Amino acid sequence: MDMQVAKKKLGLKEKYQVMTRGLDWEPSYQKKEDIYPYASYEGIKIHDWDKWEDPFRLTMDAYWKYQAEKERKLYAIIDAYAQNNGHLNVTDARYINTVKLFLTGVSPLEYMAHRGFAHAGRAFPGAGPRVACLMQSLDEIRHAQTQIHALSNFNKHYNGLHDFRHMHDRVWYLSVPKSFFDDAVTAGPFEFMVAIGFSFEYVLTNLLFVPFVSGAAYNGDMGTMTFGFSAQSDEARHMTLGLEVIKFILEQDPDNLPIVQRWIDKWTWRGYRVLTLVAMMMDYMLPKRTMSWKEAWEVYFEENGGALFKDLARYGITMPRCAETIALEKDHLSHQAWGTFYNYGAAAAFHTWVPEKEEMDWLAAKYPQSFDKYYRPRLEFWREQAAKGNRFYNKTLPMLCQTCQIPMLFTEPGDPTKICYREVDYQGSKYHFCSDHCKEIFEHEPEKYVQSWLPVHQIYQGSCFPEGTDPSAEGFDPLAAVLQYYHLEFGRDNLDFEGSEDQKNFDLWRGQATKNG
Amino acid sequence: MSTVFIALQANEDTRPIIEAIAADNPQARINEAPAMVKIDAEGRLTVRRASIEDRIGRGFDLQELHINLISLSGNIDETDDELTLSWHA
Numbered sequence: 001m002d003m004q005v006a007k008k009k010l011g012l013k014e015k016y017q018v019m020t021r022g023l024d025w026e027p028s029y030q031k032k033e034d035i036y037p038y039a040s041y042e043g044i045k046i047h048d049w050d051k052w053e054d055p056f057r058l059t060m061d062a063y064w065k066y067q068a069e070k071e072r073k074l075y076a077i078i079d080a081y082a083q084n085n086g087h088l089n090v091t092d093a094r095y096i097n098t099v100k101l102f103l104t105g106v107s108p109l110e111y112m113a114h115r116g117f118a119h120a121g122r123a124f125p126g127a128g129p130r131v132a133c134l135m136q137s138l139d140e141i142r143h144a145q146t147q148i149h150a151l152s153n154f155n156k157h158y159n160g161l162h163d164f165r166h167m168h169d170r171v172w173y174l175s176v177p178k179s180f181f182d183d184a185v186t187a188g189p190f191e192f193m194v195a196i197g198f199s200f201e202y203v204l205t206n207l208l209f210v211p212f213v214s215g216a217a218y219n220g221d222m223g224t225m226t227f228g229f230s231a232q233s234d235e236a237r238h239m240t241l242g243l244e245v246i247k248f249i250l251e252q253d254p255d256n257l258p259i260v261q262r263w264i265d266k267w268t269w270r271g272y273r274v275l276t277l278v279a280m281m282m283d284y285m286l287p288k289r290t291m292s293w294k295e296a297w298e299v300y301f302e303e304n305g306g307a308l309f310k311d312l313a314r315y316g317i318t319m320p321r322c323a324e325t326i327a328l329e330k331d332h333l334s335h336q337a338w339g340t341f342y343n344y345g346a347a348a349a350f351h352t353w354v355p356e357k358e359e360m361d362w363l364a365a366k367y368p369q370s371f372d373k374y375y376r377p378r379l380e381f382w383r384e385q386a387a388k389g390n391r392f393y394n395k396t397l398p399m400l401c402q403t404c405q406i407p408m409l410f411t412e413p414g415d416p417t418k419i420c421y422r423e424v425d426y427q428g429s430k431y432h433f434c435s436d437h438c439k440e441i442f443e444h445e446p447e448k449y450v451q452s453w454l455p456v457h458q459i460y461q462g463s464c465f466p467e468g469t470d471p472s473a474e475g476f477d478p479l480a481a482v483l484q485y486y487h488l489e490f491g492r493d494n495l496d497f498e499g500s501e502d503q504k505n506f507d508l509w510r511g512q513a514t515k516n517g
Numbered sequence: 518m519s520t521v522f523i524a525l526q527a528n529e530d531t532r533p534i535i536e537a538i539a540a541d542n543p544q545a546r547i548n549e550a551p552a553m554v555k556i557d558a559e560g561r562l563t564v565r566r567a568s569i570e571d572r573i574g575r576g577f578d579l580q581e582l583h584i585n586l587i588s589l590s591g592n593i594d595e596t597d598d599e600l601t602l603s604w605h606a
Contacts, residue, residue: 012597055593058580066583073584206588210524210553217552225552229526229587236586240593290551304590307519311592311604 012057019059021050024127038123042188044260045253049126052248055240063135067142070230074146077226082153088513089220091287093158093506094497097350098216098285099151099224100160104349105177105277106208107147108168110231114140116185116192123189129248132241136197139234143227150227157509158502160349160493167349170464171486172455173277173341175405179452180274184267186448190249191263197242199267203308205235206300208278215286243308250315257316262444269322269437273404276337283334283363284355292366294330301326322437328413331370335363339378340409343394346479349488351497354383374416391496395479397456402431403438403449410434426450518560521591521602527554531585533572534564541565553587562591564600 010018027035039046080086090096114137121133148164155161168174184195213228246264249256279293291299301323309319338352345352355363360379364371385392398407412418422433426446433439442449458464462471465481483490492501523538525531527549535554539545545558556562569577579600591602 012595056580056583056595058583062580066580069584210588214551214553229552232587233526233583233585236589237583239588239590243592303520304522307521307590307604310519310606313606 015059016054016057019061020054020131021127032125036123036125038189039125042190042259044190044249044256046126046249047252049124049128051251052126052128053244054128054132055244056237058135058237060131060135063138067138070233071142071146074226074230075149078146078150078153078223081150081223081226085509085513086220086222087154087157088506088510089222091219093502094285094351094353095219095221095287096154096158096502096506097160097352097497098212098281099154099221100158100350101277101281101285102224103147103151103161104164104167104171105174107144107151108165109177109181110140110144110147112181112185113196114138114144116140116181116196119185120189120192129193129241129245132244136234136238136241139231139238143231143234146227146230150223153223157505159489159500160351163487166487170455171349171488172344172347172459175453175455176277177274179405180270183270183448193242193245194249194260194263195267195270197238198246199242199264200271201235201238202242203268203301203305204271204275205239206304207275207296209235210300211282211291211296212278212286215282215288215290218290219286219288246312246317247315250312250317261317264317265320265322265437266441266444268320269441270404272322272326273406273434273438276333276406279334280337280341283366284338289362292363293334294366297326297330325413325435325437329410331367332374332411332416335367335371335375336409336411339375340398340407342382343392344398344407345496346393346395346490346494347483347488349486349493351495351500351502353497354379354386370416386496386498393495397459399432400454400456401434401438402452402454403433403441405452405454406434408432408434519604519606520557520559521562521589521604522555522557523562523564523589523602524553524555524587525582526585526587527552528585534569534582534585537568537572538562538564541568558602561601561603563602566598 033040087096117133117137117140121130121137124130124133151161168178184192184200187195209228209232213225213232216228217225246260249260282289282291282293282296305323306319309317341348342352342354360371360376364376382392398409400407408419408421410420412420420435422436422439424431424433424439424442424446427450429450431442431450433442455464459478459482464485465471465478466484469481470476471478471481480490483494488494497503525535531554535547535556538556539547541564542556542558542562544560545556545562548555548557564579564582566577566579579595579597582600589602591604594601594603
């Protein structure tokens, strides 16, 4: 980079004043409450919007300049990666399943974040947060676009990436990230900011982007590394916005504290549940591993989040109570999740497998309390069965949690041999939950969560077959019909990695890349 | 005292920045990971414009940091001359 620094006419602080609040005006012929109709119904009291300060003091002119530089770098690398058949440099073709999960599960959330921040920015009466939300909204659509562009290169060569947007709205496990974000954008603007700006961006997003993207680099995927770090360079600003929001709201009025604490408790748990997918990616899906899920949780949540909540204690904010449950789950989460996907590998748009022996040794070293005792025997059994031609595919549908929409795969806190079930009776119906925290979230807002579009319920109700399907026809195969509805091709996009088209093609092409054919 | 951190992409743009941070913050620990560098420091960490300019031989706007920034923690205070990360507790 060769960036010239022009002589400044205004200092950073003055420029920020002029380019944010200086562009705002007081309405003269419309009432403020008519212009900002969502600013008060959540119960948050704001007395002085001018107290808002963006610590980076970024203004729109500087924003465009730096974002343009990031984009130039990013697309130069993506082009070079594609031109050099960079996909053949990844450790092995199992790795590509992580980007399938990323594209179908995460990239559409970036687009929803774009919409959410545009909406929140419009809803806030203060010029400072409005400008910050505008920038974040633009960042998020950039992330969606750059991820789609970077990963489209894999779609030219591998299965399961061909219809990610269609799948996102339909496939059972993708309802977990989808419903998480739909939940956030249908909240009020302040709750959205606490949910996504603070709880997700500040407390949890490092877990998604930093170790996973560093892992992508370690596995030779320069395309993912580049979009990941380019997105993450914006995240630093988003995290700052998230922290500023919390401090600003809490400083404005003491009545705001209980509302904010409840939102932090709720959204830390909601976000953590979504990260179950990331835990599994880190421990099972990266052929070369940088750190375990447990280590990442300890560094980015326990150490860093611990410092954050200690800092916020001066406002009366406490560490979310769910942190105690999460601490008990960290030895088990990724193993239980991968075991579930291995079971349901016929209904997933990516491949699953049993880890190799040295990978199991790595897992045993990283999880000395749990892996050899609870999870290795099961994986070894599955491997023996597969070798005998009995690769296990679960054909029944799991019960889902009404709040997080994850199958009931989690165990009782402190007892990894017993599945955790909770239930609530509400208006004559029974609702099921994976945990005390998901149950409490439901109990506080049942009107919202009774509306959940639960994929398993929808399949049983007949809502997930292609139009014109007759389920009463002779020989009707429900799984085949559901996969057609998902646009998931049986035998190509799903099943075990062993014997897959991806595996065969990758070996063939890699061979061609290293010797004359 | 809690730890703050800043994580930067590992490349030629950031090499002098990381050197400047290490020189200005004796308490900082530099952790190298694939494609990135994470710098941890007890309580406080300061990035100084002048120290970076000394190393790169040209003017530097601290907002250029955004191009190669991966993540950070702590409360931020940024002026034309310094970016500081700190925890109050």
